[in-house]
Amino acid sequence: MSELDIHDLKVSIEGKQILNGVNLNVKQGEVHAIMGPNGTGKSTLAYTLMGHPSYTVNSGSATFKGQNLLDLAVDERSRLGLFLAFQYPVSIPGVTVANFLRTAVNARRKALNPEDKGIAIPEFRKLLMEKMSILKMDSSFAGRYLNEGFSGGEKKRAEVLQMAILQPEIAILDETDSGLDIDALRIVSEGVNLLRSQNIGVLLITHYQRMLNYIKPDVVHIMMGGAIVESGGADLALHLEEQGYDWVREKYENGTPSVN
Amino acid sequence: MTDNSVVITRSKSTQVEDQFALTPVFSDGLGQLNQYQQQAWEVFKTLPYPSDTQEAWRRTSIRALKLGKLQLAGSNTNSQIPAELTKPLTDDLHGGEILFNGSQVTIELDEKLARQGVVFTDLRHAQTEHPEILSKVLQASKTYSEDKFAALAAAFGSNGVLLYIPKNVTVEKPLHSLFWTAGEGSLHAFQVFVFLEENSSATYVHESASAESKQGQNLHAALMDVKVGPNSKLNFVELQSLSSRDWNFTHEKVSVDSDAEVDWIFGALGSHLTKNFSDLNLVGRGSTGKMSGFFFTNGDQHLDHDTQQNHLAPNTTSDLLFKGALLGESRSVWQGMIYVAENASKTDGYQANRNLVLSDKARADSIPGLEILTDDVRCTHGATVGKLDTDQVFYLESRGIPRKEAEKLIVEGFFDPIMQRIPFEGVRKRFQNAIEQKMREY
Numbered sequence: 001m002s003e004l005d006i007h008d009l010k011v012s013i014e015g016k017q018i019l020n021g022v023n024l025n026v027k028q029g030e031v032h033a034i035m036g037p038n039g040t041g042k043s044t045l046a047y048t049l050m051g052h053p054s055y056t057v058n059s060g061s062a063t064f065k066g067q068n069l070l071d072l073a074v075d076e077r078s079r080l081g082l083f084l085a086f087q088y089p090v091s092i093p094g095v096t097v098a099n100f101l102r103t104a105v106n107a108r109r110k111a112l113n114p115e116d117k118g119i120a121i122p123e124f125r126k127l128l129m130e131k132m133s134i135l136k137m138d139s140s141f142a143g144r145y146l147n148e149g150f151s152g153g154e155k156k157r158a159e160v161l162q163m164a165i166l167q168p169e170i171a172i173l174d175e176t177d178s179g180l181d182i183d184a185l186r187i188v189s190e191g192v193n194l195l196r197s198q199n200i201g202v203l204l205i206t207h208y209q210r211m212l213n214y215i216k217p218d219v220v221h222i223m224m225g226g227a228i229v230e231s232g233g234a235d236l237a238l239h240l241e242e243q244g245y246d247w248v249r250e251k252y253e254n255g256t257p258s259v260n
Numbered sequence: 261m262t263d264n265s266v267v268i269t270r271s272k273s274t275q276v277e278d279q280f281a282l283t284p285v286f287s288d289g290l291g292q293l294n295q296y297q298q299q300a301w302e303v304f305k306t307l308p309y310p311s312d313t314q315e316a317w318r319r320t321s322i323r324a325l326k327l328g329k330l331q332l333a334g335s336n337t338n339s340q341i342p343a344e345l346t347k348p349l350t351d352d353l354h355g356g357e358i359l360f361n362g363s364q365v366t367i368e369l370d371e372k373l374a375r376q377g378v379v380f381t382d383l384r385h386a387q388t389e390h391p392e393i394l395s396k397v398l399q400a401s402k403t404y405s406e407d408k409f410a411a412l413a414a415a416f417g418s419n420g421v422l423l424y425i426p427k428n429v430t431v432e433k434p435l436h437s438l439f440w441t442a443g444e445g446s447l448h449a450f451q452v453f454v455f456l457e458e459n460s461s462a463t464y465v466h467e468s469a470s471a472e473s474k475q476g477q478n479l480h481a482a483l484m485d486v487k488v489g490p491n492s493k494l495n496f497v498e499l500q501s502l503s504s505r506d507w508n509f510t511h512e513k514v515s516v517d518s519d520a521e522v523d524w525i526f527g528a529l530g531s532h533l534t535k536n537f538s539d540l541n542l543v544g545r546g547s548t549g550k551m552s553g554f555f556f557t558n559g560d561q562h563l564d565h566d567t568q569q570n571h572l573a574p575n576t577t578s579d580l581l582f583k584g585a586l587l588g589e590s591r592s593v594w595q596g597m598i599y600v601a602e603n604a605s606k607t608d609g610y611q612a613n614r615n616l617v618l619s620d621k622a623r624a625d626s627i628p629g630l631e632i633l634t635d636d637v638r639c640t641h642g643a644t645v646g647k648l649d650t651d652q653v654f655y656l657e658s659r660g661i662p663r664k665e666a667e668k669l670i671v672e673g674f675f676d677p678i679m680q681r682i683p684f685e686g687v688r689k690r691f692q693n694a695i696e697q698k699m700r701e702y
Contacts, residue, residue, distance in 0.1 A: 089655065
């Protein structure tokens, strides 16, 4: 069983330490939600795990399927089965969704077998259309340039589409609910749930409870000051929704150094 | 404190240090081609070499060109033409093909086209077989008086292409010519004349290419004069894959008559240095011109394209897009001007140049310009110089695509708008191969 194990992870960007010792363990098949106010390091954690070059790991470890994740190149982390659904996916002008996804699928096949000639076009097309119909995406979507001129909802749907095609074992969803109207949120959540049924592990970063109405978490963590300060069941998110973060701040900020 | 002031004097006359020592050979004395060449030679002698004080030459230096060392290309400079260069670039087979290889010329033209009055031949044959048509194009062409290199191309250009399409003739199959050269330290001059009469159409692909040589500098000078008659349509594709020892100077003019249309495509991949002047002259009411440029430089290449979109009649439309990527220590210059004459109301002019600089040592200059002498026109332009976006690379890598491949995908995407404008699969394929090949260096 795949497992993401993070131990005492300390990370900085431009010389400023954002993560002050994160501990987390996500197993395949589990859904973990990370909640917390702005600027507490949630996205930093997501980017660090995926390997964004702007972040420097000062100490601690992150292992995935027994391998030291921090030693791997970004593309290797992906092919090992890690996925990040971006909060703000960049657009790639001139590269269609279909061309991009076929390149990504072929990169996986080629890594397994250097002789691989790539997925046959009809086979790929069938796969793409099947996943797109689950996410209620029009078939013309495949021919559009990646994220170019996409609405907020389309971008998030495109992220989930990529996840559905690449079939990771652990997926990090970085505020995938932001910018979604209620219909889009439902469709995107259904897409995630479908993958969940195939035994994916999910690390869901969010501000709000509302996505958790659709994707039921096994564990809810509260992040503050660059560390996970509280963990509990699904009811912890409901509690936050009612009470806000003040009680957490009062409980931890005096004892723990704040990043700001 | 010491006074370190230095007096800098800028030479007003010339960029070249050593002067050209050759004279053209006028082999057949009284023929009209020789007469035309002689006129050009007289003009050549009166014109100064380009100077870096001139705006057009400010960014492109020819100081390192050793003009005095050049020899006339001998007849022994032919070599095997790579098979790739003679493959049809459009979906159809060639309707005609002319291959220039040293002093050897092979000419093929579909029988049916010849019977319809289509002329597609070299200038030497044109002189004896189609003297009236040759006379018509030569007398109308004064492009050689534009500057020193234009005059040089005409004076030394003892051969070249004549393409003539008679009135009401539609040529479906593409016509292809290749000017192939080899040699060290030689001068190659070439001329292309295209004339489409009223209500005709054709697709013409011309390529300049040369063999890689070990030493010396070659000088390529070319001149192209194209006329598209009323209500006619020309697809004109020009490919340049000259060797890294070639200094390439071209002057091109396309004149478009009433309700006529030109779709003009440039692909520049080779040469050590290129200075290209391309003028689109929309002379007839309702004429349209589209110019699409693809270039990719590496090493110490220097490509300079100077474009003019001249709206000289009402209701004319022009649309230019040049896209280039740069590697190594290469440099590109695009300098474009949309000119709208006083009488050219209701015109629509567009120009855009986009550059992707893939190396810290490469540099792209992009200089758009508008000169509008009338109201009631629509003219827009844009120019950008950008780098490979690290967030784009990260995004693609995060989907398991290795870095090299991610970068190539982004570069291909960058060129996609140009590919979309090229209706020929073979031409697109050539550009895609070039991207592939050049990106190996990245």
